[in-house]
Amino acid sequence: MERQTPLALKVPIAFEQEDNFKINSNILVRNLFVCSNLPLLLHRLLLKNDLFSHRWLSTSFIVGRAIGFNSSWSSDDFATYQCQLRQDDTLPTFQERRYRPDHKHNIGNTGGKPQNGTTFSSDFNRRRTNETGLAHDRTATTFVRNVETAARATLTFHKERNMSNRIGLILFGLLIVQAQNYGPIENTDRPFLDLPNMPISANNGQDCQAKCYSNPACASWAFDSCGTSCWLKSGVPGTSNRDCRQSGAITAARNTSTQTCEDIRRVATAGINSLRDKFWKSDKNWFVKGWPSGDMENYWTYAMALDAVVDAVEYETSRGDWSRYNWMSTAYSAISGQNSDWYDDEAWLAAVSARVYLLAQKKGDSNLANRAKSTLQRLYTDIHNAWDTSCCGNFREAVWWDRKHTQKATAATGGAIVTSMWLHNITGDRQYLDFAWQVNNPWVTNMVQSDGSVCDHISAPSGDKTCGWLFTYNQGIMIGAASMISQAIPGNPSQWNEAKRYVQYLLDHETVNSKYGPVLTDGNGCKGDCKEFKAPTARYLRKFLEIGRRMYPGDSDLFDRVFKLLKGNAYSIANQAYNARDATFSTSWTGPAPSNGGPVEQTEQNAAIQGLYAFLGVCQ
Structure with a gap:
């Protein structure tokens, strides 16, 4: 299967009377807009009690091209739907799966009408008797997974007490999480250049890739697809054919908002190993x-x-x-x-x-x-x-x-x-x-x-x-x-x-601003x-x-500025001045990083390493 564009979507969805899925537009607008073919197997969801066994369901996804790109499909088993998804990286919290099998519903493609006289209400306010009326809901939560992606769906069944033949079905909190596109995934091995303490454990190749992406010291990775071993690499070694192997190099820009002291330590370790x-x-x-x-x-x-x-x-x-x-x-x-x-x-x-x-x-x-x-x-x-x-x-x-x-x-x-x-x-x-x-x-x-x-x-x-x-x-x-x-x-x-x-x-004269905070500089002509x-x-x-901090705690404002400078140095070195493939650094701590294969001077290498450890000494 072809890999899809990475998504992290939280989308409210509601069934309308036309048997359509329609996406509520009151969601956060982000950079990407996606329309997904989402066969939820509704006939199983609502008709068969064994739906809520531990069986995994299948999904598939199609990437949309722009705002307003709609997709629809129909079959004998599923209702036609239209969708428009907008990216939102807020993740919902999922309940454990619960189901009360005392309501059996048969939904099929019946010319816009569900079977057995069941209809769908589009009036959300009327469907909810009051804010506490959800205590009478029949609820079910299931998880849907695809080999390439993971989708989670929460379904709430609400039967109005004064409408015995009418049921409102709300499908909400849909999170579509596709394999993040951190780089290509190949059916090859990449021996050598392992980071210390390898291998680690991963669930699959995509999980191994994600662990590499989250580690600033990792430039590539290899995964035992017949097991759980994951090797993170300090550089990008050549590939070789081997059974039960997946590997790849990280090509995506890293998100640094969640980096920690441990991430900086990994870069420092890769740097000192490279110095040796x-x-x-x-x-x-x-x-x-x-x-x-x-x-x-x-x-x-x-x-x-x-x-x-x-x-x-x-x-x-x-x-x-x-x-x-x-x-x-x-x-x-x-x-x-x-x-x-x-x-x-x-x-x-x-x-x-x-x-x-x-x-x-x-x-x-x-x-x-x-x-x-x-x-x-x-x-x-x-x-x-x-x-x-x-x-x-x-x-x-x-x-x-x-x-x-x-x-x-x-x-x-x-x-x-x-x-x-x-x-x-x-x-x-x-x-x-x-x-x-x-x-x-x-x-x-x-x-x-x-x-x-x-x-x-x-x-x-x-x-x-x-x-x-x-x-x-x-x-x-x-x-x-x-x-x-x-x-x-x-x-x-x-x-x-x-x-x-x-x-x-x-602080006032020998630093420059960067996306990570202030960074030390000796100017552009530093040779x-x-x-x-x-x-x-x-x-x-x-x-x-x-x-x-020990002797003059009253100077805390100045200490805050110094700490921010040490942190800015380290984060900028790790993310802008660092070539992860070679584990080398540039003179300017705001980058750009050295070219693959160098040349790099020893003075550049040891200076950046010292900048990283200066922060690690006070990082908590």
Whole structure:
């Protein structure tokens, strides 16, 4: 049978004296208008008591072409009807099937008159004696099903007490639910690319298809038509012939109104799996820059990829899943002994080291914990030694950005503060908090503008400020720095107020609107390292939200805006920037998604994953 257009219709229907089905026009008008041939087998419904056995009845449907398209048919057994259906996705609640067989009716095509003198009343008000008169009704409910579709019908038989030979028959609450047209259904198999924890159970191929559609991480599916096993796929593998198989790819646009945290988690899981499969070279123990091809990744972007991996491990281990821990340990150990020519890069690896240390402690892995803590301390020492008061111009107290001493930058300043605060949190040693204050205060005085925007850097040796490069990265790292200092000194709200200034500017100037809410942006010309800038910003917005909710609950209005931004990021990434076939992401979190087969850069992949996990950390 040819598949029909998807419908979800709730339509009042009444029998008229002409033996016609006529659709009540007082229904919600939607996009599609359908006329259905609906053989309800009326002679069985009303004549034979065994109608209301558990036997399923047959239906068929024809799609109408426009408003007012009518269809009619007649046979020896059924009354002629005309129909006009309008789409309404409100679903009725169905009663269990009940029937009192003390009324036998014989309805056939008898020239407009039912047999045995029974007639149909078109006067609905007269048929109802009063609002409570339905207590005297004879009611029956049956369910009608077709192989391709499911139709449910509720029938109410009402016999007026003063009209013994007259019965009003109302057929109402008709819901026609056809197999949703999420994409073609083929009699083939699609091996490989299974999502985790497959297979799941499904009633039929259409049910498996619907489960795939409802999961944003699913691009295609396969179903065992001789059983109940359903495999959801992260991409669209090629087909192969196999008995007892149905499969297909999702081609319909997804409805996101019912998506949940679990749906976002599935996309994040598919994304991190793709990061491992496409960008991690196990023979080299190193990430590569691109897919389907790319050179070995550099220090900072490798550290950012590790951030994404640690995000996944933190989230999964909080739910008892340690399966990704060994990969994290291998990837971290490959870079942990290295230094960089840029101090902000070292600060990123230092922050990753702190998080790896905490996970290793939780796991009871003393070897990795010792390695991570030693790396964190070594990187802190190197960054601390980059503190300088000899250059540049009128503003001299800051951390160098690079070993060549070309500039002092927000990236290195904020990174130095965050590194210090991680060591303070782990060791409790006051010296790290003191250094964080030492770095923070002169930078805030000289490089943060009155509107809360943070200048990018000062050049050496001139001391010229560059304040026009307003990247989310600069706001994000300073949000993290101020929030972590504030957490350490709960009696002093000065740094919390600074954090709020950074957040306010970010919300007002570095977001764009999308159908899912506000989304972070670094503009249309974001290239190179810029492709990752939104990731640390999302991370530290989450930290701001978590710290603030505990310590400053009075700022709930601001927290609501931050939560909406984190949610907008995640939903837009999952639905607009995500290629479900390849499980890859684009630079812009508002899309469009990458083309099938790429190319995709590792920086785009890890940044989107971090954006997803930033929301999952606060999603309930």
